[in-house]
Amino acid sequence: MMELNAVPSRTQSASRLIALDWGTSALRALLLGAHGEMLETRTQPWGIMRTPNGDFAQAFRMMTNDWRQRAPYLPAIASGMIGSAQGWLEVPYKTCPAGLDDLVDGLQSLVETDIRLHIVPGIAVRGDLPDVMRGEETQVIGALECVPGLRTDACLVLPGTHSKWVTVRDARIETFSTYMTGELFAVLRDHSILGRPAIAAGVGSDAENANALSAGFDRGVVAVRDHACVGLSALIFSARTLMLTGQLPPVDTLSYLSGLLIGEELRSALARRGARRRGPVTLIGDPQLCARYARAFELFDIPHVVVIEDAATAGLWRIAVRAALIFEDGATALSEPTA
Amino acid sequence: MMELNAVPSRTQSASRLIALDWGTSALRALLLGAHGEMLETRTQPWGIMRTPNGDFAQAFRMMTNDWRQRAPYLPAIASGMIGSAQGWLEVPYKTCPAGLDDLVDGLQSLVETDIRLHIVPGIAVRGDLPDVMRGEETQVIGALECVPGLRTDACLVLPGTHSKWVTVRDARIETFSTYMTGELFAVLRDHSILGRPAIAAGVGSDAENANALSAGFDRGVVAVRDHACVGLSALIFSARTLMLTGQLPPVDTLSYLSGLLIGEELRSALARRGARRRGPVTLIGDPQLCARYARAFELFDIPHVVVIEDAATAGLWRIAVRAALIFEDGATALSEPTA
Numbered sequence: 001m002m003e004l005n006a007v008p009s010r011t012q013s014a015s016r017l018i019a020l021d022w023g024t025s026a027l028r029a030l031l032l033g034a035h036g037e038m039l040e041t042r043t044q045p046w047g048i049m050r051t052p053n054g055d056f057a058q059a060f061r062m063m064t065n066d067w068r069q070r071a072p073y074l075p076a077i078a079s080g081m082i083g084s085a086q087g088w089l090e091v092p093y094k095t096c097p098a099g100l101d102d103l104v105d106g107l108q109s110l111v112e113t114d115i116r117l118h119i120v121p122g123i124a125v126r127g128d129l130p131d132v133m134r135g136e137e138t139q140v141i142g143a144l145e146c147v148p149g150l151r152t153d154a155c156l157v158l159p160g161t162h163s164k165w166v167t168v169r170d171a172r173i174e175t176f177s178t179y180m181t182g183e184l185f186a187v188l189r190d191h192s193i194l195g196r197p198a199i200a201a202g203v204g205s206d207a208e209n210a211n212a213l214s215a216g217f218d219r220g221v222v223a224v225r226d227h228a229c230v231g232l233s234a235l236i237f238s239a240r241t242l243m244l245t246g247q248l249p250p251v252d253t254l255s256y257l258s259g260l261l262i263g264e265e266l267r268s269a270l271a272r273r274g275a276r277r278r279g280p281v282t283l284i285g286d287p288q289l290c291a292r293y294a295r296a297f298e299l300f301d302i303p304h305v306v307v308i309e310d311a312a313t314a315g316l317w318r319i320a321v322r323a324a325l326i327f328e329d330g331a332t333a334l335s336e337p338t339a
Numbered sequence: 340m341m342e343l344n345a346v347p348s349r350t351q352s353a354s355r356l357i358a359l360d361w362g363t364s365a366l367r368a369l370l371l372g373a374h375g376e377m378l379e380t381r382t383q384p385w386g387i388m389r390t391p392n393g394d395f396a397q398a399f400r401m402m403t404n405d406w407r408q409r410a411p412y413l414p415a416i417a418s419g420m421i422g423s424a425q426g427w428l429e430v431p432y433k434t435c436p437a438g439l440d441d442l443v444d445g446l447q448s449l450v451e452t453d454i455r456l457h458i459v460p461g462i463a464v465r466g467d468l469p470d471v472m473r474g475e476e477t478q479v480i481g482a483l484e485c486v487p488g489l490r491t492d493a494c495l496v497l498p499g500t501h502s503k504w505v506t507v508r509d510a511r512i513e514t515f516s517t518y519m520t521g522e523l524f525a526v527l528r529d530h531s532i533l534g535r536p537a538i539a540a541g542v543g544s545d546a547e548n549a550n551a552l553s554a555g556f557d558r559g560v561v562a563v564r565d566h567a568c569v570g571l572s573a574l575i576f577s578a579r580t581l582m583l584t585g586q587l588p589p590v591d592t593l594s595y596l597s598g599l600l601i602g603e604e605l606r607s608a609l610a611r612r613g614a615r616r617r618g619p620v621t622l623i624g625d626p627q628l629c630a631r632y633a634r635a636f637e638l639f640d641i642p643h644v645v646v647i648e649d650a651a652t653a654g655l656w657r658i659a660v661r662a663a664l665i666f667e668d669g670a671t672a673l674s675e676p677t678a
Contacts, residue, residue: 129566130580162576178580179572180531187526192519227468231607232571233518233600237501241469241517261572268570 015039015071016326018064019316020078020117022087023047023135024161028312029063036317040067048081048088056088057112068114075325077316079120080135083108088117093124093132099172100141104323120319123173131178135312136164139284140173142315143308150282155273158284159262159293161186165269177272179265185258194239194257197250216252217292220259221299224267232264262296270300282306354378354410355665357403358655359417359456361426362386362474363500367651368402375656379406387420387427395427396451407453414664416655418459419474422447427456432463432471438511439480443662459658462512470517474651475503478623479512481654482647489621494612497623498601498632500525504608516611518604524597533578533596536589555591556631559598560638563606571603601635609639622646 014033021028025047031040046052046059060076068074083091089110094102106121122134136158144151151171158164161182167174189195224235239257242248248256281297283290283305290307297305320326353372360367364386370379385391385398399415407413422430428449433441445460461473475497483490490510497503500521506513528534563574578596581587587595620636622629622644629646636644659665 124580124584126584128586129562129569129574129577130584130586131576132580132583177569177573178576179570180576181572183531184572187530191526191530192522223468229607229610230468230516231518231603231611233520233523233604234516234607235468237470237517237519238468241463241471244471245463245465245469247467247469264570265572268568268573271568272570 015067015074017317017320018067018074018076019313019320020060020063020076020082021080021135021138021312021316022078022082023080024049027051027059027063030313030316031067032313032317036314036321038313048084048086056082057115060115060117075118075320076116077107077118077120077320077323077325079138079312079316079319083119083122084134089119091119091121093122096123096125096176097169097172097174098123098137099170100318100322102172103137103141103319107319107323118320118323118325120316123176125175125177131176133164133176133178136166136176137173138315138319139311140166140168140315141318142311142313143282143284144168144171145314145318146308146311147282147306155281156284157269157281157293159289160285163265167273177269179269181261181265185261188236188257189254194236195254197240197243198252198254201250203251203254214252214255216248216255217259217295218299219248219252220256220261221263221266221296222259223256224260224263225300228267228271232260235260235264258292259296262293263299266293266296266300270302280304280306282308284308284311354406354413356656356659357406357413357415358652358659359399359402359415359421360419360474360477360651360655361417361421362419363388366390366398366402369652369655370406371652371656375653375660377652387423387425395421396454399454399456414457414659415455416446416457416459416659416662416664418477418651418655418658422458422461423473428458430458430460432461435462435464435515436508436511436513437462437476438509439657439661441511442476442480442658446658446662457659457662457664459655462515464514464516470515472503472515472517475505475515476512477654477658478650479505479507479654480657481650481652482621482623483507483510484653484657485647485650486621486645494620495623496608496620496632498628499624502604506612516608518608520600520604524600527575527596528593533575533592536579536582537591537593540589542590542593553591553594555587555594556598556601556634557638558587558591559595559600560602560605560635561598562595563599563602564639567606567610571599574599574603597631598635601632602638605632605635605639609641620644623650624648 015031016034017032019030019032026043027046028043030038033039042063051059082088091108094106103120107118110117120138122132123137125131140156143156150168154168156166163179163181164176166176239253243250243253281302283293287309294305354370355373356371358369358371365382366385367382369377372378381402390398421427430447433445442459446457449456459477461471462476464470479495482495489507493507495505502518502520503515505515578592582589582592620641622632626648633644
C-alpha cells in the first residue's frame with residue numbers, strides 16, 4: 001500500500017466528518033472534529049486525472065478506511081472536479097447567484113457498497129460567455145465563514161491554473177470569471193519559444209516559484225500596467241525581445257513572463273469591475289502564489305490584500321452542517337449504515 | 340541525395356540571382372531571371388532549427404549546386420532567421436524607421452570556400468517594449484515594389500506564428516509590433532485543456548486550416564469584438580465553458596479558439612493604431628491564413644483587404660538590385676569567383 005501523509009490523530013473519539021478536497025491533480029482528505037477542527041489530513045496526487053486505475057472508490061477507501069473503521073457511521077463530503085463529468089458522479093451546476101443554501105440544495109449522494117459520499121455541486125454563470133467552477137465555491141463559503149465581514153460585498157481572488165475572480169454580495173456568489181493564467185504560464189514555459197532561454201540558463205521548470213518575487217516579476221507586472229492597450233499576445237513577445245536586446249537576463253525571462261500574465265489578469269479583471277468597486281480584495285489559496293498576487297496588487301496600487309490559506313476545510317464543514325449531515329454540537333445525522 | 344521539389348527550368352541562360360527565404364522551419368530557394376521573374380523554386384523543411392546536422396553550407400549546396408554549376412558567378416542573397424544568432428551568420432538589426440537603403444547598408448557577406456552569400460539584416464524597434472523581425476522586412480520591401488500605392492502610408496499585416504503589424508510611411512518601415520497569435524494557438528491546441536475536446540471529436544492537429552472559416556471561427560472573432568474589456572486569458576476559457584454548457588460543439592472548439600486569438604490580435608492592434616488611422620489594410624502571406632484574417636477584418640467592419648501572396652521574391656530581388664549585386668538589365672555585378 002502506498003504511504004499516506006498522515007498526521008497523528010489527536011482526539012479520535014471526537015471525529016465527526018470526512019471532508020475531501022478532490023480536484024484535477026490532487027486529493028486531500030481531512031478528518032474533522034466536533035467543531036470542524038482538523039484532526040488529521042492526508043494528501044495524495046490522486047486528482048481525478050491521476051487516480052490509480054481511475055478507481056475512485058479504491059482511492060477513497062485507501063484514504064479513509066482506518067478513519068471509517070474507528071467511527072463506522074462517519075459522514076463524508078467532497079467538493080471539486082470529483083463532481084464533474086470526468087469524476088465519480090456528475091453533479092449538475094447550480095446557477096449564479098448561488099449561496100450556501102443553493103449548494104446544499106444541489107448536493108448529491110453517491111452510494112456504493114460501504115461508501116456514502118455527498119458531493120457538492122459546482123456553480124455556473126449562464127449567457128453567451130458562460131463560466132464554471134468546481135471546488136472554489138466551497139472555498140468561498142469557507143472564506144465567508146472565516147471572515148464574516150466579507151459576506152456583504154467582497155471581491156475574492158483564487159489564483160491557480162484557472163484563477164477565479166468572485167464577486168460576493170449578501171453572502172452569495174453573485175458572479176465570477178475565470179482567467180487561464182496558470183495554464184497559460186505552464187504551456188508557454190514548457191512548449192513555446194519564450195521558455196527556452198531561462199531553461200538554457202539553468203532555471204528549472206519550477207521557476208514559477210523559484211523566481212516568485214524577482215525583479216523580472218515586477219517588471220512584467222509594470223509593463224502590463226503601463227501598456228494597457230498593447231494586448232497580451234504582443235506583450236508576451238517582449239519576454240523574448242528584451243532578452244534579445246540585452247535588456248533582460250535570460251534567467252529572469254520566466255519571472256517576467258509570470259509578471260506579465262498575472263499583471264494582465266489584474267488589469268483586465270480590475271477594468272471589468274470598474275472604478276466604483278475598487279474595494280478591498282481577498283486572496284484565497286497557496287501562500288506562495290498568493291504572495292505573488294499580493295505583490296502585483298501592490299503594483300496596481302491596491303495594498304493590504306488579505307490572504308486566506310485554507311478555506312476549503314471550513315467550507316466543507318459549513319456545507320455539511322447546513323445539510324444536517326452533522327450537528328455542530330458534534331452529533332452525527334444520517335447515521336444509518338449504508339451497507 | 341534527398342529529393343528536391345524542382346520545377347523544370349524555363350530559360351536557364353537568363354538566370355541572374357539565387358534568392359533564399361530561410362526561416363525557422365523552412366528553406367525556399369528561388370532562381371530568378373533577368374527581370375526578377377521566377378525560373379525555378381525549391382522548398383525543403385530545412386529551416387534553421389531543422390537543417391540536417393545544422394550544416395547550413397551543405398544545405399545551401401544541395402539546394403543550389405546545379406544552378407551554380409550552370410552559372411558559376413551567380414550572386415546569392417538570403418533573408419530570414421538565417422541571419423540570427425542561431426543562424427549561419429548573425430547580421431545586426433537595423434533600427435526603425437528603416438527602408439530599402441538601410442537594409443542594403445546592413446547587408447553582410449558570408450564567404451566560405453565556394454560560397455558567397457549576402458544576408459539581409461533584420462530590423463528592430465528600440466525602447467522599453469522592443470520588437471524584432473527577420474525576413475518580414477524583405478517581404479515588406481517586396482510588397483512596396485509590387486503595389487507602389489502602399490509606399491506613402493500603409494498598414495501591412497503579415498500573419499503567422501509571430502504575426503507582424505507594420506506601419507509604412509514614406510517607403511520606410513516606421514514601426515511594427517509582433518503578436519504571438521500562431522504560437523499561442525499551437526501551444527493551446529496541443530498542450531492545454533482547450534485542445535482536448537476537438538481532438539477527441541476527431542479533429543486532427545491540422546484543424547487550424549481545416550476549420551478555417553467555420554461558424555466557430557466567426558463566433559470567436561465576434562466574442563472578442565463584443566467583449567473587448569474581458570481580456571484574452573478569460574476569453575479563451577469560453578472555448579471550454581461554451582462546450583461544457585452545450586453551446587458549442589466539441590468539433591468547433593478549435594476554430595472558435597482560432598477566432599478568439601486572431602480577433603484579439605485585430606482588436607488590440609486596431610486599438611493601438613487608433614481611430615485616425617483606420618485606413619486600408621494589406622495582408623501578406625499564406626493565402627489560407629490570409630483568408631481567415633480577411634474574414635476577421637470583415638467582422639471588424641474593415642472589408643476589401645488586399646492580399647499579397649509572395650512578397651519575399653520581389654523583396655530579395657529589389658534589395659539585390661539596389662545593392663548592385665545585379666543590374667536590372669540582366670548583367671551580374673560582383674562577378675568575381677569566390678574560391
